[in-house]
Amino acid sequence: MESAIRLGITNDGSRRQPYTASPEPITGDLVVDPGIILNAKGFNLSVEFYYNAKSNTNWVYGQGRSASVNTFILTGNASVGAVIIRGDESNVAFSVSGGVYVAQNSQYSGSTLTFSAGVFTETFPDGTQIVYKDQGKPVTPEGYVTYQVSQVADGSGVTHTYTYGSGSELGYLKSITLPGGNVVTFTYASSKLSNVTDWTGRVWTLQYDASSYLTTFTTPLGCSTKYTYANAGATVPMLNVIEDPRGYRTTYQYDSSQRVVSMAAGSAIWTYTYSNTAPFNSAAILPTGAITTYITDGTQLVTSEQMPEGYTATHSYDAKRRKVKTVTPAGEVLSVVYNDRNQITVSVDPLGNRTTYQYSTANDLTTQIDALGNIWSFTYDANHNLTVSVDPLGRRTTNTYNADGTLKTRQDARGLVTTLSYDSFGNVVSVIASDGAISTTVYDSLNRPTVKIDPLGRRTTMAYDVGDNVISMTNAAGETTRFIYDGCLQVATVDPLGNRTTTTYNRWAKPATVQNPLGFVTTMNYDSMGYQVASVDALGNISTTVYNSAHQVIASQDGLGYLTTYGYDAAARQNSVQNARGFITTTIYNARDAIATQDALGNLFTVVYDALGRRVASQTALGFRSTTVYDAAGQAIASIDPLGFITTMTYNANGQSETVKDALGNVTTTVYSSTSNRVIASVDALGFRTTMSYDIAGQQTAMQNARGFLTSFTYDLAGRQKTVQDALGFVTTSIYDGDGRPQAIMDPLGRMSTTVYDAASQSIAEISQLGFISTSVYDALGRVQASVDPLGNRTTQVFDARGMTVASIDALGFRTTLSYDSVGNRTAQQNPRGFVTTMVYDGRNRQQSQTDPLGFMTTQAYDADGRTISTQTPRGGLITMTYSARSELLSIGNELGQITTYTFDGVGRPVTRRFANGDVTTTTYSARGEETLRQYKDGSLVTQVYDAVGNRTQLSDSTGITTFSFDAVNQNTGKTDPGPLVQAYVFDGAGQRTKLTDPDGLVTTFAFDGNGRLMSMTSGSGGQVLFTFDAAGRTTMQSFAAVDRTRTMGFDANSQLLWNRDFRTGQDMQILTYTYDGNGNRTSQQGAGEAITTYTMDAKDRLTRSQRSGVGGFDYNFTYDSMDNMTVNGEWSPVATQTYDAANRITTILQGSVMTTITFDANGNQSIVNEGGSITTNTYDFENRLKVVRKPDNSLVTMSYSGDGQKRTQVSGASVTTFVWDGTDYLQERS
Template sequence: MNKLSPLLIFLLFSINSNAIHILHTENVSMFPVCVTPEAPGGLRATTISTSKISLVWIDNSTAEDGFTIERSSISGTTGFTSIGTVGSNVTAFTNFSLAVNKQYWYRVRAFCTSLFSPYSGVASSITLNLDVANVSRPEFKTGKVYQTINMASGAYFLNHTDLTVSAQPRPLVWQLFYNSRLAGYNHLMGFGWSHSYDYVLTNIGDSIWKVHYADGHETPFVPLADGSATPVFGGTFETLLKNVNKTYALTFKNQEVFLFDSTGKLTSITDRNGNMTTLSYSSVRLASVTAPGGRSLTFAYDASNRIIKVTDPLGRNVNYAYTSGNLTSYTDANTNTTKYTYSTLRQITRVTSAKGDTVIYNTYDAANKLISQSDAYLNATTFTYDLSPADTSTAFLPNGGTQKFIHDSMYRLLIEYNETGDSLVYTYDQDFNNRTITNEKGIRTIFTYDNRGNLILQNKPQGAVTGYTYNLKNDTTRITGALGNITTMNYDVNGNLLSVIDPLSNQKTFIYNLTGQLINTMDKLNQPASFTYNASGDLITTTTPAGTTTYAYDGSGNILTFTDPNGHITSYNYNNINQIVFVKDAASQNITYTYDKNNNLATSTDKKGSITNYTFDKKDRLVTIQDPTSATTVFRYDVQDNLTVITDPLGNVSTFSYDPKNKMNGSGNANGIKQFGYDAVGNLTSKTDETFYVTGYLYDSLSRLTTITDGVGNITKFTYDALNQKLTSEDPKNLITNYTYNANMLLTSVKDPTGSISVYTYDANGNRITEKDPAGHVTTYNFIPGDRISSIIDPIGNSSSFIYDAKGNMISKTDPNGTVALYTYDAINRLIKISYSTGDSNLYTYDGNNNLLTMSNATGLTSISYNKTNHPVVVTDAFGNRLNYTYNAGGLQSTVTYPGNRTVTYTYDGINALNQVTDWMGHITTYLYDNAGRIKTMTYPNGTRCNYVYDNAGRLKDINNKLAGNTIINRSVYTLDAGGYRVQEQRQEPLTTLLTPHINNYTYLNDNRLKKVDSITYNNDANGNRLSETGLNAALYTWTENNLLASVTRGTKAPFTFKYDPLGNRIQKRQGTNTKRYLLDYSMETFQILEEQDSSRNPKGTCIYGIGLIARIDSANNFSYYHFDGTGNTIALTDSSGLITNTYTYEPFGEMLNHNGNSDQPFLTGGRQGVTTEGNNIFYTGIGYYDAVTGRFISKSADWGLITNPQSLNRYLFAFNNPLSIIDKSVNFFRKYDNDNPRVFKKEIWFPKKINSAK
């Protein structure tokens, strides 16, 4: 501090009888007075580089002129000379131009004129010797190529884990590390190698304590008088203490303590709970490493004290061989041997894999730096190092690209230039922590740390700041999010987490046993869980309110059996390197795996015994997959290991290209090439399809997508808050949807562009417990422990309830009508039976690969058999109809054979898109595609055709059906708004559509069910199924136990009745004695109707499909070909001669306005998608029934919708009330019409592997 000066104060005053009056004052400062200063304290010396040491101290004096700094290069007691002075109040000094790898001692004293304080304590540090001490220090950020080449030092380094034994709290991991710049190091594993327990402390005359770490780097500490030590290098946060028994304790930030004996050998590793891993020795030889639970690794040596064998508790061995002190081979526990070849300077020059392939070739320069590395195919990467003007190193890659790195004298990465010249820039604080990162776009993120190296602030662009606080054991105690949301953590004295309190003050708690193992938790709803362990520390039980899961282990800690809460057991076997080779499920079905010499997967055998083979190249890249039918897919790569070619089993080729930064910039097939562009930080900025239409993407400084611009210039925008939560989405019509969130980042409201707001609330565990629609109607969800839904109460008070078994399978559901469904599962949790309180039931069986084999109900039994690739090949339905399927080598359906040996054949083009459908009479339908894979032309067997035209955004804008002579059957030309919705249609059609303006008034109940339209009333049951309607089409409806329409009665007519298979697909309709049965295509997700039959299985209408419905053949063998408008409605039928036989028109929601012709075929509204008419403008979509008059479904959808789109929560809604632009081919399937024509249509096979109706 500044020294003090005496101060004289003169006063001029007068006195009278009552008071003393001050007339004038004046201060006079005298000359300064010196006193002997106090000694500085807290002197600390920190190494900055190979030639620089920084000093800091504490000013304890109240009077000094400055400080003198003295240095000794001899010892801490002699040889000190003055090297400089600094002024008053200055408490730092940097000593430059020092020798490399040399220790210096420092002391400081204050002075005031000729008076000097006592000396501070002595501080010492050593300038860096980077090749030994810093080259491999993990806390240093250095440029790396292929993760094995250090571009700061020119070192080649590698590591491999040879044995792992599960143990608590830390597994026993036997790992080797090699560094070519440390080739002189020779301890137990040969020159240049160290191992995971290779921690050694060396005491150099009690002036320096040097610790050698497992990865090869060394850190020196300067001992202090109290037995503690100061690390020489900044960025070292371990503490080192010499105990009174002359042992040494190295404590890491995580509170692990590494104890060294007086000779410097590591003897134990103790975690924060006192659990000790012990190391025992035989003389200098490490004999064993033993975990707290007793599992151990043991070691055998050759005569030169080099480790030649490591053995784990199961007796598995890893073996090592040496030549002239070099580790030349290691043989893993599977007896596969990797070999190393060295230069005369003990640098690895070749690595030979267990298959015998040389996979790495290294060349070094005279300075021992790696200058060339070639891979197994002799693709070479070369390296140069230039120390002027900065430490610059350059990698020249095999693809011609260049990477450049600039480091400081501490070998810290300052600038990294990628292959396109863009740079990442780094700065550091005095403790070597990464202070800032400036990305390739110039955007900077700032990091702030405490003096123990813990991150306390992260400042991202746009003001996004996250803060962290810690306790003295470096445990995070508080996280303050960018919006001020605070999460708090509490710990016990050992540092075990006791509680987490989220930003909404919900708390989860944890309890531990004496060894620090978690034994109990209580979640935020006070739901408990408990855990037990075996003597080795393996978790053996997990118990929740639902039940207990049990685990058993082998001696190495691999799980041998897993027993679920229902008592079902899955078992596992492993090879000697812990790869799974055998899995037996609870149904005693087996999966097996084998591996090649390089430990890559070679074969997998499924539960039915079908074998898939895999091969890998010299670089362990997957090159072939051969399925159980011997169909082979081949993969090829470029010199940078990017996948460039996939050749499928049919010989069709897909290609991929990459930019200099190895980002995919092109993908191609027989149709053309897609192109991709990226910004400097790798965000996708453009996508150009095969027809050269471009979609553009923009991002903010945090790389969050902010705009999408389609091929016609329409822009969609997004904004975000500081936590990256989407705040708004603005469509191309400038309509904005707003989103809000609670402090736990859960969506709490959505405001749509009309201002209507939907609100959501959650329980403490984050389960959504209420949904309130814009009209204020609330749906409530209740949960039981395990966060399973126990009941749902709709806005009018109807309730559904659910019960689960211990595994979480739903075993009972009671719907609002009071119907109870009981669900039964097999040992591997597959649904095998549903029993209803009505007495009805569904049964299911499966094969070993979980494919559905049979399903049955009161209607009958359906059976399915499969080929080796799990495609259905024979289906026999409930009425005895048999369907046969075949497939090409690519797994695409080649044929479907109907009853009566009638076969439809499918062929595909070079991109596996369907290009031809041929029926059993030789009639051929063909498809042509544009380069983007969209249907361009469909040509029917009768010469008619349909042409499709798309805009630059890939949306359908023109559909044109023509007769063979180019006469237009129907044509629609669409005008689209910015949102992609159709706002105008120019029609040419065989019948004129006359829309009569009318207004209807709709009344709804609180759960969105329709109550009334004008004078027509509708009644529903508690499940929401329509029971009746009045008016001209008055009807009564009944429903099955699982909410499938059972019957419809209109007036005095005989009712229509319906039957379904156990998947809920309709398979029969009957009115009186008139029975119509449906033969379904069980290979397709849509379960298309292949044939209508009478009760004697005689065909009444047979359908042929390609991309949608192509044709129907009636009972008189007359062909009708279907022509659709742009919404998938049937507009016309033509016969085999290409003549128009029937024409149709519709109002927008699908109600048929007019029909000219005599066909009673069922595919009208939505006919292209297989939707059938049921009369009176009711349509069956395959999953539900739609009323085109009201524009609503007559029962609730099984799809509960998405809270981000509140409209989807209305389970009666049809096509989001926009049927002109959105297809609703089922109760829960929405898509834009202009995306209806798939880019690539494959006759892909779908079949339910698991029945999820109970989920």
């Protein structure tokens, strides 16, 4: 439905409100505007009942009242002109000469007037026409004939027809007939309008007092607005009180000139003052005392406003009293030029950028030229309907229309056509998309949609009350949501399962309380003017907002009382924020845009905008600049990073992203359907294609990857994904509850996991496939307050009034406490043993230092762009970092100044790495970004090959070639190492590996329980390992059948191992018990029949003493430096004393008289170990992996590695050992 035609009345909705209307501040005029809007074809019918405080009218609408439908023309005769009296009692006077009517108002009239065959026709620029006829009303005492509205028609000829009464109701509006035959009737009693009845029988009722003043206006819902009249400072009765349907009253007082001098709404009082002498200035004073002063030119044009924010805005007008310029301290914020038809032809922004507009002789906008010279053009039919729009790139959108002006087809720039069909009332009843999909809508007699049917036939239904409020909505799955009203406002929502959310409102119709389905209430408090000043959550925590008298936000206070304050510039733009720590961030503006931000440390970040206000560049505090380039249509076509690398984008005719070319020229492409704008394929930079399929409703039903394998999807009636079938045919099913929440997932093996929700849709329980239940407990604010595992072990979180976690309590009751500063930086953490770690932050809230429980401090330094450039350790060592303009890590230097450097390609991938010893490794990538080649300093290579979807299929390195195979769902099904050494893998439908065939052909099988945990592993040689678990998923038994050995384990509530028992059939082998402190450090260990071994920890949880009494007893002591390096190891005999270099590498070990020295190469690898003259030397490869060990006897041990860094072989003398890996897990060694 279209908006209503207002019969020439200017919409001033900000003042002409039905309950709290405010006066026009220059004249003091009060206009109140209750009304009715009814859906109709072409344009809606709006019937508004205006009260005008200065009106002397007393007709069928009551004393001082008129109606929008009571627009009429007064004329003496056809030769002396005419006056159009609008329904709000504004008027336009026309003179006539030679049969031509010319508007006489100095301000431009937006319509033209003609007279022919006894009928006046008023025509507006958009083609709307009002036809006026003499309906027989008596000539006025002044001798004027009245011509009343007979018809209102839009530019396409869609018409509302007015009929009038006769006899005692001569000239009374009796009905308005809308397109399709719907009729609105007007009923009168005692010469006053008493009822308006629509075609369904809904009735709006008007009542009057004995003096013909309207006293009540009642809607079909029974919502009544009441009006009380009194002199209230004037010399005649005036509208004194409006009482809205909820009983809230707004009271007005007047001066003797019938100007409003005060308005009271609750405790809030607005006052207005006026000058009775030229130039007739005035002022409006808010309840806060803030004053707006209006300076006029003496003809009611405001030339300047002294704003309550403290600045002055000045206004300029053209000869026809149109505002053409406004200047504030920020500059010219409004600058426009009008043509003689009241159309803006030039608009100049505050920076002087000009947009120009051109119009046809039929008043249609035909051309728009922006400040950069880009041209948009528009074409219209004879009825002012937009038929063609062409953007600056020449992309064309075309519309066709039915004879009644309803849109028939829309053809987008790709040529795709959408077709619309209508019923006789102008409702869209079907939409045929470009791909043939048909969506239909069914309407009730009031033209409200009651059924929507998607292209798959799925129906959504809506029900309404008599006030046009949707009271229920039922989706295609039969799930109904209800909306409950108190007659005027929505007070509750009830979801399909009956869970209710309730809202109450204040006098400004703003939410005062919201009660969720669990009964928890959030309260909002407002000031007397309806601005929210506080929010009280369900736990009573209060957040407040503070305003100045002009209602600018000057402070906000959180639940702990911490204050953030805001400052403003001379143009009332927010230009500073001071956080609760006192640090200030400043915003800098030009006349139009925020162009820079200065942080609390003085670092300046700038932004550049083009003439159209688009962000085209940003520059960091260090001067690094990123740029965006736009085409003529405003699409971002390139981005240039701070290093000058360019990424370019292209778009299709509809502006959808089509290609992205990275800085290296690699192109990824998005492909769209030829019959719709849906994405049907993506093509990666290597040309591999992934395709998508959809059903007629636009739901993705399948995806075919670049290997040709298909994943398919199905949906339930509500459009929720129901099943996913992978390329192997395995199906995962999702089940939803009545509220549409995912309730259960069934995997391809039929195992089901379930989620349980409370009334507020919070997940309160997770039930595993085996029925084990984990629960979550929420506080009144919906935060997880406690988690309970299936064994009943409970962990708890404690929150402060700001919502920060201030404590966590583990399942054994041990408490970790967190402290924060005023802006939420964590400043301290106290562990369960009572030891505290503290943190300090700089003005940008970056961690500046951390002090451990022993007082050792680590500090960080940052550059102006906020990147960490150094870390100083507690021993004073300095680790340094440098970065590129793109913030890539270019170098990192350790405490000894040994530096590793990196270079990057145009898309930010590392291409070289230079270790401190000068070794350089170069990496090459595919267009898709996969590593394909790694070249070391000696020229040796590691190459990798990938399939169409990115699975690595081959690895070639100095040890040979390894190949990998994958199934249809990209599970690794086989691996062949050099040798060849072949492995094969089998998976079940849930992706669990059930079989491994090793290089010797031996098969190991794996079995899993319902929760997906490994239950048994049976090797090809007959060995079997069994596992059992408790409800919390902890391993409680391991059984090794081949060696007749079983281990059982017990745990505490924190899942710490309390005991383990090793036994063979009928025989205990070993039983150990353990204890722990609050931090989880093991404090004792005891074997059966043995003395207790105790462990002592320092404040940093480092082992400082290990002690056992009795036979075999010992007492070991350990000491550490500030970097946790062990300096004394008392476990060695004799005791070892150890020293470290600045990079925390152990350099000497003194054990009795024996000194061991350790030397490191530039990369930090241990290269020489001299143990009392016995020397071992180590050599490393280019990845710093141990390659050769020369022992003191000069014998060698040599290692080789795969390209993945896994040890492949070890050669010691004549012995060669080959290592086989199962993924990242060691599988076997072969000699």
